[in-house]
Amino acid sequence: MLAPPPLQDPAFKVDRLTVTFPGADAGARSPIMDFSLEIARGEITCLLGPSGCGKTTLLRALGGFARAENTGGVLFQGQWLRAPTSDIVMIFQENNLYPWLTVRRNVAFGLPYCEGTREEKRGRVEAMLRHVGLEAAADQYPRELSGGMRQRTAIARALMVDPKVLLLDEPFSALDVALRRRMQELMRAIWASTRTTFVMVTHNVEEAIMVGHRVIVLGGRPMSVLLDERTDAIPKDRYAPETLALQRRIEDLIESRRV
Numbered sequence: 001m002l003a004p005p006p007l008q009d010p011a012f013k014v015d016r017l018t019v020t021f022p023g024a025d026a027g028a029r030s031p032i033m034d035f036s037l038e039i040a041r042g043e044i045t046c047l048l049g050p051s052g053c054g055k056t057t058l059l060r061a062l063g064g065f066a067r068a069e070n071t072g073g074v075l076f077q078g079q080w081l082r083a084p085t086s087d088i089v090m091i092f093q094e095n096n097l098y099p100w101l102t103v104r105r106n107v108a109f110g111l112p113y114c115e116g117t118r119e120e121k122r123g124r125v126e127a128m129l130r131h132v133g134l135e136a137a138a139d140q141y142p143r144e145l146s147g148g149m150r151q152r153t154a155i156a157r158a159l160m161v162d163p164k165v166l167l168l169d170e171p172f173s174a175l176d177v178a179l180r181r182r183m184q185e186l187m188r189a190i191w192a193s194t195r196t197t198f199v200m201v202t203h204n205v206e207e208a209i210m211v212g213h214r215v216i217v218l219g220g221r222p223m224s225v226l227l228d229e230r231t232d233a234i235p236k237d238r239y240a241p242e243t244l245a246l247q248r249r250i251e252d253l254i255e256s257r258r259v
């Protein structure tokens, strides 16, 4: 694939990244070797690709968690990212919450580290609970919630600390279709009001097209970019001909390139 032109304002510049795993034998080939990619600030980038190709590994590297070789790495806002930072928050498929805290307390968890008076903070928590539709569940515990409510709580908690970047690793894959679609709409609504940089891994092609401004298909070993497509010009309508055509193109590509 031809290299795309450099982005005006990248949040991340993955520059010749090679990830190594502690304990992995030297002969084992890493899924990510000499990999480069730019991710724009203030938009939703969706990552697709066959299972095992290295999506989670890449996301962890964007979160500052990966052990990178000295030859390259991840630049975040122009600085080498060497460790996790509070500017970048990661949400996993499941188990993002503290089980011993109520929804409200989970959402408020990061606030002691933020600025503002107690009153202001309390107001922000209530506003966020309303924003994600959890006001009625605020006093419940994670075990009493549905999967969708748990993920909404996780997203709300992440957003409370005003991160610059939200990384999401297959956040809705445990949800049924209807709930998943509601969560996709919520993501778009949150993005519209915060303009936070989102990087979301999903294995659902339709989801990537519906949520993302840009869809990237990864694959191969070592991993490379198989397709990189802007989707803002496509109507956010899952049955529009353009959406279905792109979905088909991506599914065929993933099918033909299983690792």
Ligand SMILES: Nc1ncnc2c1ncn2[C@@H]1O[C@H](COP(=O)(O)OP(=O)(O)O)[C@@H](O)[C@H]1O
Binding pocket: 021, 022, 024, 030, 031, 049, 050, 051, 052, 053, 054, 055, 056, 057, 058
């Ligand atoms: N902790 C680890 N130790 C050794 N190898 C790992 C480790 N984590 C991931 N890998 C390797 O990286 C590959 C990609 O894993 P992952 O990033 O989880 O893929 P994906 O999220 O795309 O399904 C795996 O197939 C495995 O070979």
Ligand SMILES: [Mg+2]
Binding pocket: 055, 056, 057, 169
């Ligand atoms: Mg994964």
